[in-house]
Amino acid sequence: MKKKYRYLFGPVPSRRFGRSLGVDLTPFKTCTLDCVFCQLGRTLKKTITRKEYVPTEAVLAELEDWMKTDGEADFITLSGSGEPTLHSRFGEVLEFIRANTTIPAVxxxxxxxxxxxxxxxxxxxAQVVKVSLSAWNQISYGWVNRPHPQLQFDQLVEGQKAFRAQFKGKLWMEVFLIGGMNSMPADVQKIAAGAKQINPDRIQLNTSVRPPAEEFATALSKERMTALTHLFDPEAEIIAEFSSKHIKEVQANEETIFSMLKRRPCTSEQISEVFGMHLNEVSKYLGKLMRNGQIHVERENSSVFYAAAGNNK
Ligand code: SF4
Structure with a gap:
């Protein structure tokens, strides 16, 4: 991204969506849940109140400007610092993206x-909607997702089923598995039964490859994940590590890297891929940001992630 925006970020490396321009519609960590595996850390504001958390007109103006002056991404994704559907006008943002660009809205x-x-x-x-299901009843919903007290597990499944029935686009589902919490085959089977009722087009298994909100949210090995894929119908995929073969030149500098790391921790390889920069060049920027005390290192499963200082997990 050539310019600095307030509500747009990236394009960031996404394990599902290649190079994805993010649109952030909530203040940092405003969510209906407080998942133990959340890569953004603990939820600061747990709420189910829908309102215009950020001014819609300002978001649309930034999108319009980005489309005119840059406009290069594989997807435009409503994601970011919290749960985008809490924003009372998120549908207008999706409509705007669809009306003004051919880049798919996610x-x-x-x-x-x-x-x-x-x-x-x-x-x-949206053209693609990704929902989540990582529990099988109210109790496991409480352990894994720590929902707002007014949210019920049955409501989660019924809501997703009703959406599937009306949605003509692609519905993907993420199932986040954590060692010792929701990954025993008998429990995964129950999650799979819930997923089957919702009937998504794709099911993707994820685990804590980036530093999670809680240290106890441990990752599953690839072998354990693979053994669980066949419990799902359609059979689940394991989300591969980010890779994008069609990275175009993207202007990057310390500021844009820093702004990306403020949103999510990344490895130097991910930064290198998304900005189309040589790893040596990335190391120079990261070295300078570390010397300035703007970022720090976090380790997870033998990978080294860089995160903005103050954005501790
Ligand atoms: S993982 Fe998503 S849903 Fe869960 S707390 Fe984080 S932002 Fe909210």
Whole structure:
């Protein structure tokens, strides 16, 4: 990204979506859940109140400017610092993207508000919607996702089923598996039964490859994940590590790298891929940001992630 925006970030490396321009519609870590595996850390504001958290007109103006002056990404994704469906006008942002560019609009949602007809109608403007299901009943929902007290597990499943019935685009589902919490085959089988009722087009298994909110949210090995894929129908995929073969030249400098690391920790390889920069060049920027005390290192499963200082997990 050549310019600095307030509500747009990236394009960031996404394990699902290649080079994805992010649109952030909530203040940092405003969410209906407080998942133990959240890569953004603990939820600061747990709420189910829908409102215009950030001014829609300002978001649309930034998108319009980005489309005119840059406009290079594989997807435009409503994601970022929290749950995008909490924003009362997120559907208008999706409509704007669809009306003004051919880049597909993606909504990354935890699906907790899809029991509301107005949220389903708004979400249906996306071309791809990714929902989440990592529990099988109210108790496991409580351990893994730590929902707002007014959210019920049955409502989560019913909301996603109702959305599936009306949505004509691609519905993907993420199942996040954590060692010792929701990864015993008998429990995964129950999650799979819930997923089957919702009937997504794709099911993707994920685990804590980036530093999670809670240290106890340990990652599963690839072998254990692979052994669980066949429990799902359609059979689940394991989300591969980010790779994008069609990176175009993207202008990058310390500021844009720093702004990306403020949103999510990344490895130097990911930064290198998304900005089309040589690793040596990336190391120079990271070295300078570390010397300035702007970023720090976090280690997870023998990978080294860089995160903005103050954005501790
Ligand atoms: S993982 Fe997503 S749904 Fe869970 S707390 Fe983080 S932002 Fe919210």
């Amino acid at each position: 909504l990354l949602t935890n699906g907790t508000l899809l029991h509301l007809p107005e949220v389903r109608d708004a979400a249906a403007h």
